[in-house]
Amino acid sequence: MMLSYATSQSGAISSLSSGQYSTVYNVLSLAIASLLFTALYLLLSQRQVAPRYRNAIVVSAIVCGIAAYHYFRIFANFQESYPAGATIDAAHVLSNVEFNEGYRYVDWFLTVPLLLVETVAVLALSRAASQRLLVRLVPAAALMIVLGYPGELTLETGPRVIWGVLSTLPFLYLLYVLFVGLTKALEGKSPQVRAQISNLRWILLASWGVYPIAYAFPLIGGDFFSGAGGFVLRQTGYSIADIVAKALFGILIYRLARTQSREEDP
Amino acid sequence: MMLSYATSQSGAISSLSSGQYSTVYNVLSLAIASLLFTALYLLLSQRQVAPRYRNAIVVSAIVCGIAAYHYFRIFANFQESYPAGATIDAAHVLSNVEFNEGYRYVDWFLTVPLLLVETVAVLALSRAASQRLLVRLVPAAALMIVLGYPGELTLETGPRVIWGVLSTLPFLYLLYVLFVGLTKALEGKSPQVRAQISNLRWILLASWGVYPIAYAFPLIGGDFFSGAGGFVLRQTGYSIADIVAKALFGILIYRLARTQSREEDP
Amino acid sequence: MMLSYATSQSGAISSLSSGQYSTVYNVLSLAIASLLFTALYLLLSQRQVAPRYRNAIVVSAIVCGIAAYHYFRIFANFQESYPAGATIDAAHVLSNVEFNEGYRYVDWFLTVPLLLVETVAVLALSRAASQRLLVRLVPAAALMIVLGYPGELTLETGPRVIWGVLSTLPFLYLLYVLFVGLTKALEGKSPQVRAQISNLRWILLASWGVYPIAYAFPLIGGDFFSGAGGFVLRQTGYSIADIVAKALFGILIYRLARTQSREEDP
Amino acid sequence: MMLSYATSQSGAISSLSSGQYSTVYNVLSLAIASLLFTALYLLLSQRQVAPRYRNAIVVSAIVCGIAAYHYFRIFANFQESYPAGATIDAAHVLSNVEFNEGYRYVDWFLTVPLLLVETVAVLALSRAASQRLLVRLVPAAALMIVLGYPGELTLETGPRVIWGVLSTLPFLYLLYVLFVGLTKALEGKSPQVRAQISNLRWILLASWGVYPIAYAFPLIGGDFFSGAGGFVLRQTGYSIADIVAKALFGILIYRLARTQSREEDP
Amino acid sequence: MMLSYATSQSGAISSLSSGQYSTVYNVLSLAIASLLFTALYLLLSQRQVAPRYRNAIVVSAIVCGIAAYHYFRIFANFQESYPAGATIDAAHVLSNVEFNEGYRYVDWFLTVPLLLVETVAVLALSRAASQRLLVRLVPAAALMIVLGYPGELTLETGPRVIWGVLSTLPFLYLLYVLFVGLTKALEGKSPQVRAQISNLRWILLASWGVYPIAYAFPLIGGDFFSGAGGFVLRQTGYSIADIVAKALFGILIYRLARTQSREEDP
Numbered sequence A, B, C, D, E: 001m002m003l004s005y006a007t008s009q010s011g012a013i014s015s016l017s018s019g020q021y022s023t024v025y026n027v028l029s030l031a032i033a034s035l036l037f038t039a040l041y042l043l044l045s046q047r048q049v050a051p052r053y054r055n056a057i058v059v060s061a062i063v064c065g066i067a068a069y070h071y072f073r074i075f076a077n078f079q080e081s082y083p084a085g086a087t088i089d090a091a092h093v094l095s096n097v098e099f100n101e102g103y104r105y106v107d108w109f110l111t112v113p114l115l116l117v118e119t120v121a122v123l124a125l126s127r128a129a130s131q132r133l134l135v136r137l138v139p140a141a142a143l144m145i146v147l148g149y150p151g152e153l154t155l156e157t158g159p160r161v162i163w164g165v166l167s168t169l170p171f172l173y174l175l176y177v178l179f180v181g182l183t184k185a186l187e188g189k190s191p192q193v194r195a196q197i198s199n200l201r202w203i204l205l206a207s208w209g210v211y212p213i214a215y216a217f218p219l220i221g222g223d224f225f226s227g228a229g230g231f232v233l234r235q236t237g238y239s240i241a242d243i244v245a246k247a248l249f250g251i252l253i254y255r256l257a258r259t260q261s262r263e264e265d266p
């Protein structure tokens, strides 16, 4: 793993234009602010939902907090990797410190399972039904991230494709289990709750789908997908996907919990 | 977007006198302290209002918190962009790190919609009426910020005017919807509450109006509006407008919530 | 304003002995610790007083928090302005970064009105009586600070005296209103409460009086009042006055609130 | 002690490949995020268990917090000890700042006794029975750490073995007392609680066992165990063991407390 | 005062061996972690004691918090004063930044009176009896610290002895008042409470006694007490005494409060 890691460095983007740098910089800053303050908002609103939903809200807040922490690190790392040039308009040339994509995988390794935990928790299924879902979802999620990581470290087409495909298997399984589970959960719910759950489902699909697509970019090649432009596109895409999949998703979870709390105890 | 961004650099202020630097420095510091501690005050006072108003208070606190966070960044960025000269009285000459106005737009993108959310929340309308207002106000606000950003990045008159005008359209729509909404909300309220809501309305108009005016400064030209003096004027104007539109406004929201809480449950 | 500001630099102290530096350093550190932990203590003790007094305690905590924040800044600024010499015993010579007295004025601009708010709040007067006091006290306090600032920025005798006198007018008015108000508030209170309020009054007078006196130092001239020794004296004086006027005063406010809470609901 | 300490420096790893550096870096970052957010999660969930179990949860949170704090220090120390080379792919050569293993011992000295406290607390034994266990476990734990430290500071086989053996004596005693205690605690519990306690027991054994094994690595010698590769292995092993023994263990403690709370007051 | 302060510099330790540096470094780190997390633990446990004891717990937490804050400062100061040499094993030679013992005195000036406040508070005497004790103890404590400080700043035997003796007078008075007070407080308490109070008394005596002894070290002279070894010994002694007198003492206060809470409301 360590050797292939070193090899991957040759693929590092060697320079960003001043405008490209600013775009990534502002998007990372947006991600920090969105995630950090969604975490705070969820914590502060915990009491507004019935006790049985509070764990879902706390886990959502923790997910946003973990991500905000990692974005702080990514932001500092980005500044160190691409320092300012001699003038404001000069390109930002890669320093001797790599831009570490490892942070994102560390983040996903912790937050993807927790996102599944918060989703299952808000459905307020029986303890047994929740357990049945989680013992399938959580290991699949962990496996998906672990299998994707070695592929991310190399830019050679062969291994990148293989690890990508291997990682996609638990991904599809996970989506299947989740969608079946969510569909079952719709039974016996009020129309408003059904609409909100179905909403959740589409948001989840749309945002989670971004990650494997961004992973495939360097395989496509060409300046747009794999040069400096591709780097900007990937960082922007990941950041927006993270805001949607964690912050916006967390707020939707909270609203679903509130709707259900009100229905149960008007 | 990235190209026009780089172009904009030519418009960066190349030097501030020591006194100009200190003025901006002290104003930014005032903004940090005002926003940070208003956020804390609102959080600590949340329990003093009836439960139905708590979301308005929490959102107001979050708005001030997000802004305080961005002012910390702006402050650090300002120090890096205009480092001290060789002596205390020497001019502060622009370094190789631009002063990034992007932070303000990231901030507005998050806080302007939230300011509308907190305003609607404190009126305690029916859920349906709130929804009707927000589905109009929030997208208009987001659109206004997004359309204004490209104009901010250029100093050429043409595009700056065009984007400015485009951004003004949702701004006017938003003001119209908000004022109609606030006027309707006055119905059936006590005189004291009516006075406070009308107060809110004028504060909002006065502070929000500052932003498009400051945006237009560089169009006017002349040393006063677009040189170093104009820079100081714009930063001071933005900062004071932010303190009024977020911190002072948040405290007024809190007082309105308290008045209503007392009236409903004396 | 900016011009006179630059002029003031000529009055900056150009060097501190190692011992003078250590004295200011330790006093600033004492101020940080006192203010920060008094803020925490007040927050943590909020529940020990009756609900009607909680706002007074929260505002006292906010005042100490704002001041602690500014002392952190002042401390860092002090270290940057007077860096260590070549050896431990060498003088600390002024660097190219001025020691910014502006922080103190930003602080006072926020905390002096709030100190009046907390004082009025703890008296638990009728809402109308409180309002009557505050609409006089708060603008007078703001005016006093704003009028004193330009005088602080110059070392020329003429303007320093004029602004000083102008600032003293609202100061005297404010003291008059406050003392009449506090005297009226004594009516109908228990002996213990009367003693505590009268205590508050003297502490306030003694600590607030330090500020205009320190302001007048450079007018007196001589090595003791306006050289490096005068600088140490002024920083020490301001810091101790701040600890008394905010931290000690906040604790007395808290004790008064407790006494009254106990008397009302034994 | 100080002399043998200096001697130990000769054993410091003089260089890490870029990939080795990244691996340790990412693992330390994973440890920070896991421990910090488990601490927060436990604090936020404290109210979900019956009052008699809250001390166990608070202590678990404190343990994770202490460890997170130390990992922040270790992380910063690691970056200072092995700075980036001239290029991204270059080796990270040891600077003049040693990588201080002392942090881990300081951490263990505080957290190992506390882990025993939280374990005993969650069993909700009689006060007397708890006391009887703790007066044996806590001193044994402290002794184990104190005796292991001098051995860690030397790479000479002789003293390393001797101190290691001396430290193992209280370790075995501690495990014995704990297992007897846990076995007794199983009496009269429901099957679900019994399963969870037995689970705890195995997790504890598996994770605590890692530490003496890693301690023995340098005794084995060879590139795999004592060179740069061994360093990576040891840091990774310690970090994962810490995540399991503190974060995962804390969550299991929390779940056990919840199960028992529910059984006692359904 | 300032002159004698500068003079004291000649007594600064000019170099520490690498091992000596590490020992002080690890002990300071232990102090930070112990004090910071004891503060958090006490805050989080506040609700576990009856309301009348909460002030004692809050004050104990504040004491540990203030001390943790000062240890952060001392730690940073230590790193700046004794930077790493050219190699890991090289001596750490004193830089141009002195190691400021002033922090400890600032700390004691705040925490010693508060330790007395928390001790009296936990006894839950009548308000009058508490007042009687505190008006004697607090001024004596402040006087003791203030009189000891000038002696600490000089290494000349004469003044060091004189100030030391002067400072010892209030120290003895304070101990006398406290012991008489604690002995009286034993009356009418249960055996368990009596044992705990008597425990407190011995811990206090043992830890407070360390400070004057460490103060006397340089008077003894010789390499062991006043050279680099003496420096290590003094820093270690102070740190351990602080952990015992604040963190351990705070936990004993908490346990005493719990015991009494349980006895009063079983």
Ligand SMILES: CC1=C(/C=C/C(C)=C/C=C/C(C)=C/C=O)C(C)(C)CCC1
Residues within 6 Å of the ligand: A108, A111, A112, A115, A144, A145, A147, A148, A149, A163, A164, A165, A167, A168, A171, A207, A208, A209, A211, A212, A215, A241, A242, A245, A246
């Ligand atoms: C399928 C697949 C992947 C999927 C990643 C996913 C689905 C990540 C989701 C992340 C989230 C939801 C983060 C936080 O909100 C990888 C690992 C890129 C590797 C290529 C194949």
Ligand SMILES: CC1=C(/C=C/C(C)=C/C=C/C(C)=C/C=O)C(C)(C)CCC1
Residues within 6 Å of the ligand: B108, B111, B112, B115, B144, B145, B147, B148, B149, B163, B164, B165, B167, B168, B171, B207, B208, B209, B211, B212, B215, B241, B242, B245, B246
């Ligand atoms: C109309 C208009 C603008 C309006 C900006 C506004 C109205 C911003 C409000 C910000 C607030 C309220 C911030 C925080 O309190 C822009 C974007 C400058 C571009 C030019 C046209």
Ligand SMILES: CC1=C(/C=C/C(C)=C/C=C/C(C)=C/C=O)C(C)(C)CCC1
Residues within 6 Å of the ligand: C108, C111, C112, C115, C144, C145, C147, C148, C149, C163, C164, C165, C167, C168, C171, C207, C208, C209, C211, C212, C215, C241, C242, C245, C246
């Ligand atoms: C009359 C007068 C002044 C008064 C200042 C005062 C009264 C400041 C109070 C500050 C407090 C109370 C701070 C925080 O606790 C100035 C501005 C120095 C200018 C000269 C004339």
Ligand SMILES: CC1=C(/C=C/C(C)=C/C=C/C(C)=C/C=O)C(C)(C)CCC1
Residues within 6 Å of the ligand: D108, D111, D112, D115, D144, D145, D147, D148, D149, D163, D164, D165, D167, D168, D171, D207, D208, D209, D211, D212, D215, D241, D242, D245, D246
């Ligand atoms: C027996 C033994 C040791 C045991 C260490 C242990 C058991 C550490 C446990 C640490 C934990 C549980 C940390 C935090 O979770 C040492 C000191 C390495 C020295 C060699 C012999």
Ligand SMILES: CC1=C(/C=C/C(C)=C/C=C/C(C)=C/C=O)C(C)(C)CCC1
Residues within 6 Å of the ligand: E108, E111, E112, E115, E144, E145, E147, E148, E149, E163, E164, E165, E167, E168, E171, E207, E208, E209, E211, E212, E215, E241, E242, E245, E246
């Ligand atoms: C008698 C005496 C002293 C006593 C100091 C003491 C008693 C300090 C206690 C500190 C505590 C308890 C700190 C925090 O826990 C000095 C000043 C060294 C000067 C010499 C004479």
Ligand code: NA
Residues within 6 Å of the ligand: A018, A021, A084, A085, A087, A088, A089, A090, B096, B097, B098
């Ligand atoms: Na640039």
Ligand code: NA
Residues within 6 Å of the ligand: A098, A099, A100, A101, A102, D022
């Ligand atoms: Na990487």
Ligand code: NA
Residues within 6 Å of the ligand: B018, B021, B084, B085, B087, B088, B089, B090, C096, C097, C098
């Ligand atoms: Na300057």
Ligand code: NA
Residues within 6 Å of the ligand: A022, B098, B099, B100, B101, B102
């Ligand atoms: Na910009």
Ligand code: NA
Residues within 6 Å of the ligand: C018, C021, C084, C085, C087, C088, C089, C090, E096, E097, E098
């Ligand atoms: Na010095």
Ligand code: NA
Residues within 6 Å of the ligand: B022, C098, C099, C100, C101, C102
């Ligand atoms: Na200034």
Ligand code: NA
Residues within 6 Å of the ligand: A096, A097, A098, D018, D021, D084, D085, D087, D088, D089, D090
């Ligand atoms: Na590298």
Ligand code: NA
Residues within 6 Å of the ligand: D098, D099, D100, D101, D102, E022
């Ligand atoms: Na070491």
Ligand code: NA
Residues within 6 Å of the ligand: D096, D097, D098, E018, E021, E084, E085, E087, E088, E089, E090
């Ligand atoms: Na060293």
Ligand code: NA
Residues within 6 Å of the ligand: C022, E098, E099, E100, E101, E102
């Ligand atoms: Na000193």
